[in-house]
Amino acid sequence: MLSYIIKRLLLLIPLLLGITLISFVVIHLAPGEPTDLQTQLNPQASSELQERLRAEYGLDQPLYIQYGKWLSRLVQLDFGESFATDRRPVLDKVLERLPVTILLNVLSIILILAVSIPLGIISAIQRNSGFDRITTIMVFTGFAMPSFWLALLLMDWFGVRLGVLPVSGLKSLGYDYLSWGEQILDRISHLILPVFVSAIGGLAGFSRYMRSNMLEVIRQDYILTARAKGLSERTVIYKHALRNALLPVITILGLSVPGLIGGSVIFETIFAIPGMGKLFYDGVMMRDYPLIMGILVMGAVLTLLGNLLADICYALADPRIRHNHQGGDSA
Amino acid sequence: MNWNRRVKTIFAQSYRPVFIVFLLLLLGGCNNRNETSHPGVAEAHVPEFGDTFIESSIGDASTLLPVLASDSASSEINGLIYNGLVRYDKNLQIEGELAESWDVSDDNLTITFHLRKGVTWHDGAPFTSADVKFNYQLYIDPKTPTAYAESFKQVTGVETPDPYTFIVHYDKPYAPALMSWAMSIHPRHLLEGEEITKSPLARKPIGTGPYRFSEWLGGEKIVLDSNPDYFEGQPYIKRVVYRIIPDISTQFLELQTGSLDYMGLSPLQFDRQTDTPAFRRLYNKYRYLNFGYTYLGYNLKRPLFQDKRVRQALSYAINKQELIDGVLLGYGKVATGPYKPDTWVYNDDVPKYGYNPDKARELLAEAGWQDSDGNGVLDKDGKELAFTIVTNQGNDLRSKTGEIIQRRFKEIGVKVQLRIIEWATFLKEFINPGNFDATILGWTGGPEPDQYNIWHSSKTGPRELNFIGFKNGEVDNLLEEGRRIFDPQQRKVFYDRFQEILAEEQPYTFLYVGEALPAVSKRFREVKPAPAGIRYNFNKWFVPKTEQKYAR
Numbered sequence: 001m002l003s004y005i006i007k008r009l010l011l012l013i014p015l016l017l018g019i020t021l022i023s024f025v026v027i028h029l030a031p032g033e034p035t036d037l038q039t040q041l042n043p044q045a046s047s048e049l050q051e052r053l054r055a056e057y058g059l060d061q062p063l064y065i066q067y068g069k070w071l072s073r074l075v076q077l078d079f080g081e082s083f084a085t086d087r088r089p090v091l092d093k094v095l096e097r098l099p100v101t102i103l104l105n106v107l108s109i110i111l112i113l114a115v116s117i118p119l120g121i122i123s124a125i126q127r128n129s130g131f132d133r134i135t136t137i138m139v140f141t142g143f144a145m146p147s148f149w150l151a152l153l154l155m156d157w158f159g160v161r162l163g164v165l166p167v168s169g170l171k172s173l174g175y176d177y178l179s180w181g182e183q184i185l186d187r188i189s190h191l192i193l194p195v196f197v198s199a200i201g202g203l204a205g206f207s208r209y210m211r212s213n214m215l216e217v218i219r220q221d222y223i224l225t226a227r228a229k230g231l232s233e234r235t236v237i238y239k240h241a242l243r244n245a246l247l248p249v250i251t252i253l254g255l256s257v258p259g260l261i262g263g264s265v266i267f268e269t270i271f272a273i274p275g276m277g278k279l280f281y282d283g284v285m286m287r288d289y290p291l292i293m294g295i296l297v298m299g300a301v302l303t304l305l306g307n308l309l310a311d312i313c314y315a316l317a318d319p320r321i322r323h324n325h326q327g328g329d330s331a
Numbered sequence: 332m333n334w335n336r337r338v339k340t341i342f343a344q345s346y347r348p349v350f351i352v353f354l355l356l357l358l359g360g361c362n363n364r365n366e367t368s369h370p371g372v373a374e375a376h377v378p379e380f381g382d383t384f385i386e387s388s389i390g391d392a393s394t395l396l397p398v399l400a401s402d403s404a405s406s407e408i409n410g411l412i413y414n415g416l417v418r419y420d421k422n423l424q425i426e427g428e429l430a431e432s433w434d435v436s437d438d439n440l441t442i443t444f445h446l447r448k449g450v451t452w453h454d455g456a457p458f459t460s461a462d463v464k465f466n467y468q469l470y471i472d473p474k475t476p477t478a479y480a481e482s483f484k485q486v487t488g489v490e491t492p493d494p495y496t497f498i499v500h501y502d503k504p505y506a507p508a509l510m511s512w513a514m515s516i517h518p519r520h521l522l523e524g525e526e527i528t529k530s531p532l533a534r535k536p537i538g539t540g541p542y543r544f545s546e547w548l549g550g551e552k553i554v555l556d557s558n559p560d561y562f563e564g565q566p567y568i569k570r571v572v573y574r575i576i577p578d579i580s581t582q583f584l585e586l587q588t589g590s591l592d593y594m595g596l597s598p599l600q601f602d603r604q605t606d607t608p609a610f611r612r613l614y615n616k617y618r619y620l621n622f623g624y625t626y627l628g629y630n631l632k633r634p635l636f637q638d639k640r641v642r643q644a645l646s647y648a649i650n651k652q653e654l655i656d657g658v659l660l661g662y663g664k665v666a667t668g669p670y671k672p673d674t675w676v677y678n679d680d681v682p683k684y685g686y687n688p689d690k691a692r693e694l695l696a697e698a699g700w701q702d703s704d705g706n707g708v709l710d711k712d713g714k715e716l717a718f719t720i721v722t723n724q725g726n727d728l729r730s731k732t733g734e735i736i737q738r739r740f741k742e743i744g745v746k747v748q749l750r751i752i753e754w755a756t757f758l759k760e761f762i763n764p765g766n767f768d769a770t771i772l773g774w775t776g777g778p779e780p781d782q783y784n785i786w787h788s789s790k791t792g793p794r795e796l797n798f799i800g801f802k803n804g805e806v807d808n809l810l811e812e813g814r815r816i817f818d819p820q821q822r823k824v825f826y827d828r829f830q831e832i833l834a835e836e837q838p839y840t841f842l843y844v845g846e847a848l849p850a851v852s853k854r855f856r857e858v859k860p861a862p863a864g865i866r867y868n869f870n871k872w873f874v875p876k877t878e879q880k881y882a883r
Contacts (some may be wrong), residue, residue, distance in 0.1 A: 032755025050794065051475055069551050083399060085393040096549045108854065152580055160587045167584045168576060170551065173385065270575040274391075274550025282390075287755055 005312065012304050019300045020074070020293070024067050027284075033059055034083040034287045053139060055259045070293065079294035084286060093279065098261060101275040104194060111199040112206050113249075116173055120210025121245075124218065125237060126267070135207070143204035149215035151197045151270045158193065166190050168272040195273045198264065204267050213245040220244075247318055254310020256303040332696035358571035376856055382874040383570040383881040384855070386593040387582050391550050391575045395536035397515035398469060398477045398527065408573060411555055411869075412453075413515035413538035416444055416463065416497075421861035421868065422780045423674075425509060426844050429458065429516060429539065430497075438506035439817055444497040444512070449564045452518050452653055453537045453544070459494035467520035473525050482511035499674040504815045506793075506822065507781050510680050534854075542565045550575055567873035568855075570881070592852040598660040599849040605743060614850040615858065617865055620673065623775035623848050624666040625729065627720070627736065627837040631800040635718060642820055642837040643684070648743045649736055650686035655843050658731045666841035668830040669774070669782055676780040677820055681834035691743045702744055709744040717746035723757045729771045732842065735769075762798050771842075783810045786833075801838045854878045 016309035035053040035151045159167035263277025283291040392405040416430040430444040450458040476684040489499040542555035553573045557566045582779045629636040655663040670677045700709040709716040733749045813825040854874045
């Protein structure tokens with residue numbers, strides 16, 4: 001097992017290099033440079049300033065030298081400084097946005113799992129019942145609904161008309177003066193709408209997934225055996241069927257690791273939440289190369305690690321895989 | 332926004348196409364006319380201290396060092412933290428800020444500023460002429476990546492004979508000189524010998540202004556507290572909070588819940604969505620013309636547009652009032668030239684191009700364009716009269732304007748395509764290399780009439796502002812002379828002629844000037860619209876004790 005993990009980890013290195021190279025080239029293919037956007041069409045900015053800025057950012061050098069310089073800083077875990085006017089280190093900017101992004105994503109995954117697993121199971125057991133049909137309709141409606149539209153409707157309803165929830169942001173203005181308990185309540189009330197809206201899409205997909213998994217497992221021979229042994233339906237479903245139906249959840253959780261640091265621009269923009277999605281989007285619009293590359297690299301590393309983690313967990317959870325893992329990748 | 336901030340906003344924004352129209356509506360300089368609901372019901376109140384003013388910005392500030400900032404969010408906040416030597420007053424006249432007074436020598440080559448005594452930086456250090464001298468050096472230092480160096484490059488020397496006198500010399504008279512000293516003054520004692528781009532002051536500024544920096548949560552909010560030692564007296568409003576809310580719909584929802592005290596409305600919001608009793612109970616709405624206009628610019632390097640009659644014909648074919656009614660819902664005025672219609676420099680006596688499709692067809696026929704094959708598109712020597720209008724993505728008003736123009740042009744037999752392109756690509760691939768036929772853009776200006784950078788023939792190089800390639804010897808002379816004269820009356824002669832030539836030549840079809848449409852919470856008193864807009868006396872705004880909403 002250990003040698004397998006080490007081998008997988010070593011394989012990640014060339015893969016990561018390839019990813020950075022392609023990303024670097026692709027983002028430089030986009031027309032426009034950060035210096036254009038900072039000085040263009042401003043009567044007070046001379047073309048010397050343009051040139052000076054380009055030299056300062058190293059944009060006057062050939063692309064392969066720029067890549068080499070960037071890479072040599074990266075291996076020392078230095079993501080460089082943002083090209084934005086504030087010139088802050090990329091890492092600082094990312095770390096500033098990370099906690100809230102992770103908090104929202106974790107809450108949203110918990111909500112998705114908590115709702116969609118029972119929903120999927122019940123739908124599967126009572127297949128084609130009224131309950132199954134209603135949830136199917138609801139779930140697809142939720143899936144099809146544009147999240148920005150839903151968000152605005154909910155904000156208008158709960159925020160403006162009923163006035164029970166805050167419209168946007170993370171904290172109230174007087175947050176610092178609230179008592180400890182009030183602070184927690186304030187936080188929660190600000191999180192309700194964003195978490196709900198961000199979960200709704202995943203909820204739909206995941207509950208369908210759970211339902212079909214469960215259906216497949218129920219048809220297996222060992223379930224028949226369990227029933228034949230005279231076990232109660234409860235034990236059959238929750239002990240024998242559910243455990244097996246849950247296995248693929250591990251893969252999904254593994255794949256959602258990079259998603260933890262990725263945000264959604266639309267959603268963060270609407271709720272005025274300073275998250276990673278907006279940071280990345282603004283970076284792209286400003287052609288802030290170090291910031292874009294920094295976020296891409298972090299995302300790539302997490303995706304690869306998440307994949308690996310899922311494989312390992314899978315092996316641990318499923319004896320069938322554990323016993324012939326030499327067979328290679330399973331995810 | 333006090334005057335200081337307005338001035339800096341104008342500098343920061345001057346003549347840059349404002350591609351996010353809401354910024355334009357929020358920030359454009361202003362001149363009030365008939366505000367819709369006047370709060371002036373006489374209420375005798377003694378100004379009282381306290382309360383918080385909350386407004387929102389669609390983008391986070393980039394840096395709180397004004398010398399480096401060029402975005403509107405930073406400029407707004409910097410305007411409250413820093414001061415310049417001079418500023419515009421409510422009637423757009425220059426008045427002293429950090430300078431108590433100034434003398435201009437008879438030959439217009441030397442300005443002597445007499446600085447205010449007893450002004451202190453937010454950290455308690457005294458403000459002196461050495462600070463001003465340091466700032467001059469900072470702005471012109473080649474190592475400072477600033478967009479504001481140009482006007483200081485005209486300076487030939489500075490002197491500081493004593494701590495409260497600052498003398499600046501020019502070798503040629505330069506009319507915008509005085510106002511160039513409205514630029515924010517940074518603290519010498521904290522920046523001297525430091526690398527400006529690495530200074531911690533960018534995130535934790537120290538100025539001399541009415542508000543002190545308190546807190547900045549990236550992407551979330553910036554908080555300022557009133558400066559009890561401000562040289563014009565402590566502002567009444569104790570705290571100013573800028574919330575970063577990137578989405579306009581969300582801003583508007585927040586406004587409706589009463590959590591925002593100020594917002595620049597869109598014409599649609601102003602006209603249709605705020606006419607409810609609930610909204611009227613909470614807010615006063617104001618309207619006044621922006622400094623800035625939208626235009627359709629023709630690339631004069633293209634053979635098609637070298638014939639003046641074609642450009643005039645296109646101007647006749649556009650119904651400008653229709654654009655204002657359709658796109659701005661009536662909240663705007665027809666533009667006839669580069670200046671705002673109610674300023675001293677505006678010349679009303681120029682040829683105007685009212686909607687007249689027959690005249691347009693006539694002019695095109697004169698220029699040799701006929702529909703010889705009867706397909707509805709004019710042609711000449713086998714070539715159709717067809718071109719593409721480009722504009723940038725993200726500005727809904729511009730794309731709508733383009734669509735309406737497209738239809739009007741079709742009616743006179745001109746085939747037009749409309750392309751909407753992302754901003755960075757738009758600049759790099761279309762505007763910079765001159766790779767466009769016609770473009771819809773806007774300029775934001777200020778009270779200073781100097782238009783050298785946009786219309787002088789020396790400014791047609793790559794990345795320069797005269798990207799349509801307008802070259803006119805007489806205009807060159809007028810612009811060169813105009814900036815050397817200090818007396819407005821004498822100056823106006825030059826700029827009047829300049830406007831006549833532009834009207835005759837139609838290198839742009841000047842389309843419209845939009846209005847700023849702010850809503851301000853009714854709690855705030857002393858909001859008095861003036862030619863400068865409403866924010867010039869922000870330090871004097873107050874909330875009566877009984878209505879104060881935020882205790883801390």
